[in-house]
Amino acid sequence: MKHNQIIRRQRITRRGFLYVAGIGGSAALLAACGGQTASPTSAPPTAASAGAPTAGSAALEKELYIYNWADYLSQDNVDRFSKENDVKVTLDFYQSNEDLLAKIEAGGTGYDVVAPTGYMVQLMADKGMLLPLDLSRIPNYKYMSPPFDKGRPHDPDNKWSVTKDWGTTGIAWNTEKIKEDVTSLEDFWNLAEKYSGKVAVMDSSPEVIGLTLKALGYSYNSCDPAELDAALKKLLALKPHLKAFDSSYFDLLATDEIWMSLSWNGDVFNANSKRAAAGKPESISYVIAKEGGELWEDDWVILKNAPHPNAALAWINFVLDPQNQAKESEATFYASGENEAKKYMSEEVTTNHAIYPADEVLAKLEAVQVLPGDCLQAREELWTKLKSA
Amino acid sequence: MTAATIKRPRRSYAWLLLVPAGIWYLVFFLIPSFFPLVFSFAQSDPTGGVILKDFSLANYARFLDCNFLAWNEFGECIYLKVFTQTIVFALFGTLGCLLLAYPLAYFLATRVGKWRITLLVLIIIPFWTSFLIRTYAWVVLLADQGLINSFLVNLGLIADDARIPMLYNPFAVYLGIVYNYLPLMIFPLYVSLERLDKSLLEASKDLGADRFATFRQVTLPLTAPGLFTGILLTFIPLTGEYIVPAILGGSKTLLMGNLVANQFLQSRDWSFGSASSVMLILILVAFILIWYRASEGQEVEVV
Structure with missing residues (x-):
């Protein structure tokens, strides 16, 4: 297995949740229920007085409300932070960036720290929802390594966010069923024809369109009409061979319903752990296509109306400690933005190319950008044409 | 004289009976419907939400646009096509329910x-x-590695590598639809069939009509109200259905429900999403009015 070694992941991945959340509108309901556990109503006054906390006024509040993706933290870190600082930490969960945005937009949530994906950080910052980060109060920020230390496209000056972790989008396949070598998106398209009906993609247009553009040699974030038309043609050729557009593709991989899919890196661990539980070989492998792909990152940010901004800053600094970063990666199977942290991780994680791709592979990846309205519209039309074809 | 004195107080309080439902419809139906209507004429804020200025019909024009200039490439009525597919889907789904429900209700x-x-x-x-759990249960049954296929393989009826593809196709979608919506059709039909005066059937027989003629000329017209109600109760929710095609159809088609959800969640285009849902509502209202007229005509003719 030259592309990666396979390790187990016990938890459902953050992105896997999207699917279930989208269906039936249960997301809003869950969010509403969850909110009740974390709704200190006295939020605004505290936030106003602590709008620009200085190093001198760093007395920690007794509480901290973290709003995060499910199973996306090291519980050990939370417990130790709580104990060492005498802060009661309350966790609450959302299932998609859009859920998060809607909840915060509605106001009065009482949350302090949230973990949106890069493009959503930019949106939330533009909408004035975030508190600027005082990096002098996050000394552990110095461990952050390139390209996460500065110049991130969604937050070039590190004004609003620090990298929580990052991951990639590529191809997952079952090495037991597909003996061919899978290294590129071109392979994916060719093998889809050969293994017609045993292939899936996620039901998410940014990733599918982005990777198709990459397969054609264009930018993941392209808005060019001719390039998008070419992408539509390529996708129309793929559609007859697809079993489904399904963001739970890892479940289909786990049960042998499909043998290959476009995939987020963390889901491979999910699929393999399910296979192990069912007594099947853990034969799902992952590769970042040689044409390139997506590099996404989730960030820690503090909300503008955070009732406990000092505890929030203390938490971010705590979790950026390289040893604690290592614990995070061991728990979530997503990579840390700090190279220093790799020293404290098991080799199983650091040498796994599904978590830590080689540098030359990393160089070819692109971050998702916040696309302008007319571009989103063009992409949505492409998706509509593809689905209704 | 006395009748009038009794009637007067009744009339003056009768409107109170409308208050609870009236408030309900005002707060949960009329006022919420007002938002998409206004949004559909406004401008979308690309970060989500709408900007309430430059009101125009642009979103409706986009919905109806057919891009004839580029017809041979990818020019087509993108959104009208989704709309048509949704209506066809709802019609077939209703027909499927009807074909199963009528004999069953009759029985x-x-x-x-x-x-x-x-x-x-x-x-x-x-x-x-729950609706979701029942629908997911079909996945367990119909999948390639699912119960039915595995059972057939174990019996030696089909080869392991020639499992029957029953999931993620139109068959699975209509199966799920008929399964989930059948009772909505059965009950109105049952009620009208149950009330059917059996002596009318005997009279028809005495007058020399055969079974088919009796069914066509007596049973069917007399159960028309139930038929109309059942069709309405099935057809209307089906036009907004998108869960069954997603779970059992593998999201390979797009219905109006998905389209509206995508506009709000993926392309953050609230005003176009609003216009799409207003279009759907308008067509449904037109459908209901025509349907209502037709069913009224039926009843008058029979009674």
């Missing part, structure tokens, strides 16, 4: 006797489970 109303209540309860029991 329940005329042939079962004392078992009637038990059988009706049996029809309802599966619906004590």
Whole structure:
């Protein structure tokens, strides 16, 4: 297995949740229920007085409300932070960036720290929802390594966010069923024809369109009409061979319903752990296509109306400690933005190319950008044409 | 004289009966419907939400646009196509329910006797489970590695590598639809069939009509109200359906429900999403009015 070694992941991945959340509108309901556990109503006054906390006024509040993706933290870190600082930490969960945005937009949530994906950080910052980060109060920020230390496209000056972790989008396949070598998106398209009906993609247009553009040699974030038309043609050729557009593709991989899919890196661990539980070989492998792909990152940010901004800053600094970063990666199977942290991780994680791709592979990846309205519209039309074809 | 004095107080308080439902419709139907209507004429804020200025019909024009200039490339009526597909889907789904429900309701109303209540309860029991769970249960049954295929393989009826593809195709979608919406069709039909005056059927027979003629000229017209109600109750929710095609159809088609959801969640285009849902509502209202007229005509003709 030259592309990666396979390790187990016990938890459902953050992105896997999207699917279930989208269906039936249960997301809003869950969010509403969850909110009740974390709704200190006295939020605004505290936030106003602590709008620009200085190093001198760093007395920690007794509480901290973290709003995060499910199973996306090291519980050990939370417990130790709580104990060492005498802060009661309350966790609450959302299932998609859009859920998060809607909840915060509605106001009065009482949350302090949230973990949106890069493009959503930019949106939330533009909408004035975030508190600027005082990096002098996050000394552990110095461990952050390139390209996460500065110049991130969604937050070039590190004004609003620090990298929580990052991951990639590529191809997952079952090495037991597909003996061919899978290294590129071109392979994916060719093998889809050969293994017609045993292939899936996620039901998410940014990733599918982005990777198709990459397969054609264009930018993941392209808005060019001719390039998008070419992408539509390529996708129309793929559609007859697809079993489904399904963001739970890892479940289909786990049960042998499909043998290959476009995939987020963390889901491979999910699929393999399910296979192990069912007594099947853990034969799902992952590769970042040689044409390139997506590099996404989730960030820690503090909300503008955070009732406990000092505890929030203390938490971010705590979790950026390289040893604690290592614990995070061991728990979530997503990579840390700090190279220093790799020293404290098991080799199983650091040498796994599904978590830590080689540098030359990393160089070819692109971050998702916040696309302008007319571009989103063009992409949505492409998706509509593809689905209704 | 006395009748008038009794009537007067009745009239003056009768409107109070409308208050609870009136408030309900105002708060939960009329006012919420007002938002998409206004949004549909406004401008979308690309970060989500709408900007309430530059009101125009642009979103409706976009919905109806057919891009004739580029017809041979990818020019097509993108959104009208989704709309048509949704209506066709809802029509076929309704037809499927009707074909199964009418004979079943007829059987329940005329042939079962004392078992009637038990059988009706049996029809309802599966619906004590959540819609989502019942739909996912079909995945377990129909998948390539699912129960039915595995059973057939174990019996040696089909080869392991020639499993029958039953999931993620139109068959699975309509199966799920008929399964989930059948009771909505059965019950109105059952009620009207049960009330059917059997002596009319005998009269028809005495007058020399054969079974088919009796059904066509007596039973069918007399159960028309139930038929119309059942069709309406099935067809309307089906135009907004998108869960079954997503779970059992593998999201390979796009219905109006998905389209509207995508506009709000993926392309953050609230005003176009609003216009799409307003279009759907308008067409449905037109459909209901025509349907209502037709059903009125039916009743007048019969009675």
